[in-house]
Amino acid sequence: MKNSMVLGALVLMLFSCSLSKEVRQQRKSINGTWILDDVSYAGSEGVFKSILFNDAQAFCFEGSTWYFLENNSTGSYTINSTTGACPAGTRNIRWSVAEDPSGNDRLQFKYIDEKKKDIYGATGYGMEIMSLSDSRMTLQSRVNVDGEAVSVVYNFIKQ
Template identity: 55%
Template sequence: MKQSFYWFSGLLLLIIISCSISKSVREQRNMISGSWTLDNISYENNQGTFKSQLFGDADAVCFEGSDWYFRDNNSTGRYTIEQGSLCSGGDRFIRWSVIERPETYSSELQFKFIDDKRKDISGGNGYRLKISQLTDTQMTLRSDVNVNGEAVTVVYEFTKKS
């Protein structure tokens, strides 16, 4: 009986430890939490002019100046695009997290779309962006995509609102 208790306690502890997030991820989540403005979108690793649709939602030009909000305590958030002649404005709700990539010593911000009742509307599909810079006031995310068989990196530059 006593041996079963110790075995069960050890198993429970192992499960709790394996499900917890690392200190690094927790710190990054705390830094990301809050309101941000997406100031600039640029492209690296390829020449030319690009017209791109981001996140299956809208043209890149619609995202410049968009407001992003990340709530840390329940991993939800939203981004808001302003209404314009090229842009369908409004809020887009997301569920987000930070994951570590131990093999590359990097972290990624991942998100998927949810409705206003926090239900998944993306069929389990989502997006991952490499966190290349994160400070209290600046965040730079990168996404590698393929354009006509050639690699292009989309760079997203954010500034945190005070």
């Protein structure tokens, strides 16, 4: 009887920690190589100069290659620069999809080193999944500029 209760509690705990069917499907769709085709702004008028993910200016990310490996939640993105205006190179990441009660789930990531250890501790970045198919993905992050909400929109194309 006691063993049955322990086994039941273990099974309950296992299922409560598992991913929903929707999140599993999103992870499978995200798995692979993507090109960040366009970075744009919505919600406000004007020209913006922004540093994304505490890394580089927004225009540096256009044409960057993002790689997501579903089975161990790691990946990378690579910024290519021929002008020297952008910090070229590959950044390693650990990523996940988090369920959001508001309806749009979030793709989130943290920087990791080559040994897959977090570089900045609790610091990470999240973007709402606005649309996702096997060939296209649109993500969005919201920021405040002079007290006004502005959305950064990231459009990806799968390779």
